[in-house]
Amino acid sequence: MQVLSEERMDTAPRSGCPINAAVEVLGDPWAMLVLRDIMFGNRRYFRELVAGSEEGIATNILASRLKQLVTAGLLTRADARRGQRAAYSLTEAGIQVLPVMVALGDWGLAHRTGDRRLRVRAELLRDGGPELVGAVIDELRELHLGVPLNPETPRASDQLRAAYEAAVLERTTSEVAES
Amino acid sequence: MQVLSEERMDTAPRSGCPINAAVEVLGDPWAMLVLRDIMFGNRRYFRELVAGSEEGIATNILASRLKQLVTAGLLTRADARRGQRAAYSLTEAGIQVLPVMVALGDWGLAHRTGDRRLRVRAELLRDGGPELVGAVIDELRELHLGVPLNPETPRASDQLRAAYEAAVLERTTSEVAES
DNA sequence: GTTAGTGATTGCAATATGCAACCGGTTCCG
DNA sequence: CGGAACCGGTTGCATATTGCAATCACTAAC
Numbered sequence: 001m002q003v004l005s006e007e008r009m010d011t012a013p014r015s016g017c018p019i020n021a022a023v024e025v026l027g028d029p030w031a032m033l034v035l036r037d038i039m040f041g042n043r044r045y046f047r048e049l050v051a052g053s054e055e056g057i058a059t060n061i062l063a064s065r066l067k068q069l070v071t072a073g074l075l076t077r078a079d080a081r082r083g084q085r086a087a088y089s090l091t092e093a094g095i096q097v098l099p100v101m102v103a104l105g106d107w108g109l110a111h112r113t114g115d116r117r118l119r120v121r122a123e124l125l126r127d128g129g130p131e132l133v134g135a136v137i138d139e140l141r142e143l144h145l146g147v148p149l150n151p152e153t154p155r156a157s158d159q160l161r162a163a164y165e166a167a168v169l170e171r172t173t174s175e176v177a178e179s
Numbered sequence: 180m181q182v183l184s185e186e187r188m189d190t191a192p193r194s195g196c197p198i199n200a201a202v203e204v205l206g207d208p209w210a211m212l213v214l215r216d217i218m219f220g221n222r223r224y225f226r227e228l229v230a231g232s233e234e235g236i237a238t239n240i241l242a243s244r245l246k247q248l249v250t251a252g253l254l255t256r257a258d259a260r261r262g263q264r265a266a267y268s269l270t271e272a273g274i275q276v277l278p279v280m281v282a283l284g285d286w287g288l289a290h291r292t293g294d295r296r297l298r299v300r301a302e303l304l305r306d307g308g309p310e311l312v313g314a315v316i317d318e319l320r321e322l323h324l325g326v327p328l329n330p331e332t333p334r335a336s337d338q339l340r341a342a343y344e345a346a347v348l349e350r351t352t353s354e355v356a357e358s
Numbered sequence: 359g360t361t362a363g364t365g366a367t368t369g370c371a372a373t374a375t376g377c378a379a380c381c382g383g384t385t386c387c388g
Numbered sequence: 389c390g391g392a393a394c395c396g397g398t399t400g401c402a403t404a405t406t407g408c409a410a411t412c413a414c415t416a417a418c
Contacts, residue, residue, distance in 0.1 A: 014234040016294020018287030018301040019215050019280060025291070026283065027208035036198050046396050055193040058376055063397055073290070083383035083395050093290040101198060103282040104205065108197030111252070111272040112204070115195020122197040225365050237407055242366050262364050262414035 025072045026100065030057060030065050035074065035090075035097055039140065040121060040164060044087045054118075069094070090144040098137055102126070121164040132156055204251045205279065209236060209244050214253065214269075214276055218319065219300060219343060223266045233297075248273070269323040277316055281305070300343040311335055 013021055026032055033055055037043045043052050049062055066088060069075040074094035080086040105122035108114065125132060135156035141147040149155070192200055205211055212234055216222045222231050228241055245267060248254040253273035259265040284301035287293065304311060314335030320326040328334070 013291070013293060016297040017215075017233060018284045018291065018293055018298055020212060020234060020287070021291035021293050022283040022287035023208045023211050026286070027206065027211060029202045029206035032202045032206060033199060036196075047394075054196060055199060058378090059397065060377090060399085061375070064374095066396095080395090081384080082397095083385080085384095085395050093286075096286055096289060100279065100282040100286055103279040104201040105197045107205070107272075107275055107279055108199070108201035110275060112192070112197065112200035114192060114197055114200050118195040119197055226363080237409090238366065239368085239408085240406075243405095245365095259364085260415075261366095262416080264364050 022100075025074070026097065028065070028068075030061055031069060032101075032104070033057070034062065034065050034069065035094065036101060038075070038088060038090060038094075039098060039101065040160065042143065044089070045085045046088075047085070090140060092141075092145065095137055095140045095144065098133060098140070102133055121160055124160055128156070136160065201279075204247075204253070205276065207244070207247075209240055210248060211280075211283070212236070213241065213244050213248065214273065215280060217254070217267060217269060218274075218277060218280065219339065221322065223268070224264045225267075226264070269319060271320075271324065274316055274319045274323065277319070278312060281312055300339055303339055307335070315339065 013024055026035075033053070034049065034057070037049055037052060037054075041052055043049045046059075046062065046066070049066075050057065050059055053062075066075065066077070070077050070088075073091055074097065076089050076091055078087040078089065102122075102125050106126050109119060109122050109126060125136075128135075135153065138147075138149055138153070139155055139158075142149040192203055205214075212232070213228060213236070216228055216231060216233075220231055222228045225238075225241065225245070228245075229236065229238055232241075245254065245256070249256050249267075252270055253276065255268050255270055257266040257268065281301075281304050285305050288298060288301050288305060304315075307314075314332065317326075317328055317332070318334055318337075321328040
């Protein structure tokens with residue numbers, strides 16, 4: 001359905017249904033995975049995203065999706081001189097994709113099998129409830145939009161990230177051990 | 180990323196991440212829209228889905244997506260002799276996509292503009308909270324799985340469907356009036 | 359036996375994907 | 389200065405998927 005064809009981003013939506021409107025932006029697998037890595041992995045640079053991609057995104061696809069997401073208003077690209085690395089940041093609209101991500105993670109946990117170690121993050125988010133989601137949103141606002149965080153409240157996503165990175169590390173070392 | 184290529188559904192997932200697992204099934208725009216029409220529009224037959232598609236799905240794409248969704252375990256196809264219409268029903272896994280749908284609708288409402296009349300359903304779902312979502316899930320279980328519904332509780336989705344169909348009707352008649 | 363309805367399939371042009379090589383620019387280090 | 393490493397991409401090309409319209413084999417009703 002030619003989701004967001006990058007050259008023709010001005011195309012009128014296929015319908016005014018909000019679900020369709022969301023799907024026209026988020027309905028591409030790679031768009032979702034790129035957002036996930038920026039959100040949860042705090043990968044802010046092109047090369048970081050390529051290198052850290054669990055699913056192995058190609059550079060042309062990544063370039064295309066980043067452009068689309070910037071044009072769609074989910075990301076901003078900090079202007080940097082050529083040859084110098086440019087940081088991508090989530091906008092508020094991008095941050096608000098988190099609940100969709102949580103819902104997807106929930107569904108994936110319940111209805112697909114997968115590497116148990118990579119499931120930790122989704123399990124934490126599922127079990128943390130709306131409060132944890134709110135806390136993560138607040139921290140994303142601080143990281144990406146510069147909105148100061150209440151120093152009283154614990155940094156929820158630190159916990160998430162630590163759990164996730166420990167799991168990835170475990171996976172990596174066990175792969176090394178296998179080979 | 181060759182989401183679910185129908186002939187090669189046995190392909191191993193790209194990663195064990197639950198979000199990726201969900202995206203490999205739900206990451207196709209049409210898959211989501213087909214599920215939406217079955218869930219909210221109660222369209223159970225091939226021709227109904229073609230005719231009622233707000234976005235104009237092509238028959239080959241619909242056939243392909245229905246197969247994929249059956250294989251992925253989100254839908255069942257009632258066996259019917261050739262030439263006789265076959266009913267598609269949601270499985271429990273399919274019904275559980277509702278929260279993802281609600282999250283997408285929320286996001287679409289907040290961050291994209293669209294036909295105001297088609298937004299009614301998403302607004303109702305958003306404002307109804309988890310209780311309404313639960314009630315809709317219960318009614319989907321009755322409709323698609325034959326799980327009896329507590330007759331005491333009101334039929335939440337009747338209300339939703341009525342509001343939605345009124346909006347579509349309004350749209351249709353106004354289009355007719357325009358032409 | 360014709361007609362309408364069922365769930366699709368087919369052919370074809372246009373588009374998107376996956377992959378690897380490559381590019382111009384910058385920065386670091388000696 | 390010279391070279392190497394890193395920066396965000398771009399390019400070419402084979403293959404896969406999409407969108408669209410026509411068509412298919414079959415069933416049921418008249």
